[in-house]
Amino acid sequence: MERTFIMIKPDGIQRGIMGEIISKIEKKGFKIIQAKLFEPSRALVEEHYEEHKGKTFFNELINYILSGPVMAMEVKGEFAVEVMRNMIGDKDPKLAASGTIRGEFANSMNTNVIHGSDSIESAHLELDLWFK
Ligand code: GTP
Ligand code: MG
Numbered sequence: 514m515e516r517t518f519i520m521i522k523p524d525g526i527q528r529g530i531m532g533e534i535i536s537k538i539e540k541k542g543f544k545i546i547q548a549k550l551f552e553p554s555r556a557l558v559e560e561h562y563e564e565h566k567g568k569t570f571f572n573e574l575i576n577y578i579l580s581g582p583v584m585a586m587e588v589k590g591e592f593a594v595e596v597m598r599n600m601i602g603d604k605d606p607k608l609a610a611s612g613t614i615r616g617e618f619a620n621s622m623n624t625n626v627i628h629g630s631d632s633i634e635s636a637h638l639e640l641d642l643w644f645k
Pocket of ligand 1: 574625630
């Protein structure tokens with residue numbers, strides 16, 4: 514069984530679609546084994562998005578994640594990393610397939626509702642970072 518790190522971003526919480534997103538994860542048959550709703554520190558968010566440091570959108574991305582509470586979750590299930598990425602959909606709203614979470618709920622690259630680890634290795638690192 515794989516474990517992956519999922520985060521409902523501040524726009525997802527503010528728009529009141531947290532329950533709907535959690536429901537999709539549960540209906541898929543995945544288990545949420547840890548969760549916390551909180552406002553992360555700048556240091557935590559900058560470390561999480563370290564791979565994007567120096568890119569043009571980095572500051573905007575960090576400030577957006579710091580704009581309100583997020584729901585951080587550890588999600589467990591068979592092939593959870595890849596299956597959750599497929600359920601989340603592309604970050605580009607033009608490419609996010611309908612039926613995916615971003616396809617259904619996101620219309621902007623800057624505010625796109627949800628994060629999921631992009632590999633088993635990043636899942637380990639991100640779970641350690643957010644739940645240590
Ligand atoms: P995350 O789950 O948030 O990590 O998204 P992702 O894995 O689908 O995309 P990626 O890790 O490449 O980028 C992280 C976040 O940075 C995205 O969700 C976007 O909000 C933002 N981002 C990435 N590329 C661009 C870009 O070219 N322009 C802008 N404005 N934002 C971007
Ligand atoms: Mg990413």
